[in-house]
Amino acid sequence: MNQADVSKLVSKLRINVLPKHRNLNNPKGPEGRIDKLRKTVTGLIKFERIELNYNRADEARQYAERLISEAIRHGDCHKPTMDTANFWLLEKELIHKLFKVLVPRYEATNLSYTRLISAPQQQYGRHTDKAVLELRGNPFPDLMNYKTNNKLLIQNVLLDAAKQDYKQSKINEIANNIGKKGNSSLDKSSKNIEVPEKPTES
Amino acid sequence: MRRQILCLSTKITHNSCTKALPLTRFLSTQEAIDRRYHLFTLEKKRQLDKVGRVExxxxxxxxxxxxxxxxxxxxxxxxxxxxxxxxxxxxxxxxxxxxxxxxxxxxxxxxxxxxxxxxxNFRVPEPQQVNRAFWRTCSFMLGACATVAFKDTVPVKLHSFPGPDIRSGSFIYDVQLPTLDDWKPSQQELITLGAEYVKLVRQNEPLERLEVSEELALEMFVENEHKTKQIPSIARNHGKVTLYKVGKHVDISKGPMISTTKQIGRVAVVSVHNLNGSNSEVEHLYRFQGVALPTGVIINHFAFSILTDRAKKLNTVRSPVPKTLEHEDSESIAMKA
Known part of the structure; x- marks a missing residue:
């Protein structure tokens, strides 16, 4: 078979691509959809982290990944790549950012260039899946913070001290009970007195 | 607040022409706070002007x-x-x-x-000092909360707060309430105290630090006999007293403290204990206790209830005596000549 190797024609993306694209309802039809996605891709390259609806984020992510991988593959002296960048980036200074900032940043990486994280839904109103789309290596603080198991964090110190306090109180209770068992006859009589008192209290 | 000051000033102007007013009463609350704040800002401005040519x-x-x-x-x-x-x-x-x-x-x-x-920030790998600063700030703010929470008829005299001990489970401020005899706050009153605290926190005021001379400190705390007693022993080492200001509240502390009040997140004032049994030197001394977490710390309500239940017990950190006040271990932390 004289079939071309697909991976040599199109760069392989490191993200999941759905078999069929999303239509992203728009009165202008497919053209309007592309307009929407161009805005999103531009915003992503500009701000490096954006929050939007999940469907639009996932769709735009694929175009952004493709754009960056093309830029890395061909460089800035390749006419078709330049045209693609010109088409997708509405603000023209971002073309410089793409080739001078993002290409050096992602040249050596073996991960995807973007990250898509589900964001919390609105509590009231329409339920739409929200997502945060960001470029990897952005200057913002990490969104996923799992580092809560540090023993020295203030909440952990407080809880640990409370736990120790509780244990100590239990040990004291047991120690007191042992002392009481020694004179069991007194203990029984005191219990007998306690029992009728309780219902009156409550 | 503004209305209160206006009322005070009109009263003073009215009475000055008719008969002498018992001014001592005013110096003990709002006017004293305003005066201290005024002196603080003046001294801060003076110190800034002293910098001179910018290097x-x-x-x-x-x-x-x-x-x-x-x-x-x-x-x-x-x-x-x-x-x-x-x-x-x-x-x-x-x-x-x-x-x-x-x-x-x-x-x-x-x-x-x-x-x-x-x-x-509060999530660094080794946050011990940040936690201590946070706890100290919480104590400091509790003092500010106690001064604003009571009605004008109840004079409030701040005594002191011991150094931060997070493992004890609660932060403390010792306050003298001379007119309240054996006061036990109801649940509603505690909630109100907590609400006042949250109000102060939400003002998002920076905590400003200022080192002043002993004389000026004595002048600022002239109406508070506890503070005036403590100041000479605090100033003994360096001849300086470190003051902190949040909003209009000024108090003595060796610091360091956190950046702004907004970094205090979930907070509860959980109990007020009468200390008269243990500390006989000062009458009507009450220990205010609370527990707080930094902003952004999300904790289960059950876990927080464990913390508040524990904080309700009397915190038996040694009763503050002027000699063993907070400034004891100050050299090790924040003193850089």
């Missing part, structure tokens, strides 16, 4: 997003100003600055020489 220092910043060198003004720029050059996130989350890897520095305290700077 530049180089601050080597280490940390996210990348290491860099900032050229700042000597004696004027603070670590907070450095954070403003970096990002809003740095401004909001940084609680304490670490200079040269050893000295913990307030965010709103002017830098004095070339140094390296690291900004510390």
């Amino acid at each position: 530049k220092i180089e601050v080597q910043y280490k940390g996210v997003p990348n290491d860099c060198t900032l050229v700042m003004n000597k004696g004027i720029s603070t670590p907070y100003d450095c954070a403003r050059h970096l990002s809003e996130w740095h401004m909001d989350t940084s609680a304490l600055a670490l200079l040269d890897g050893t000295v913990y520095w307030d965010m709103h305290r002017p830098l004095t020489e070339n140094c390296t700077l690291e900004l510390q």
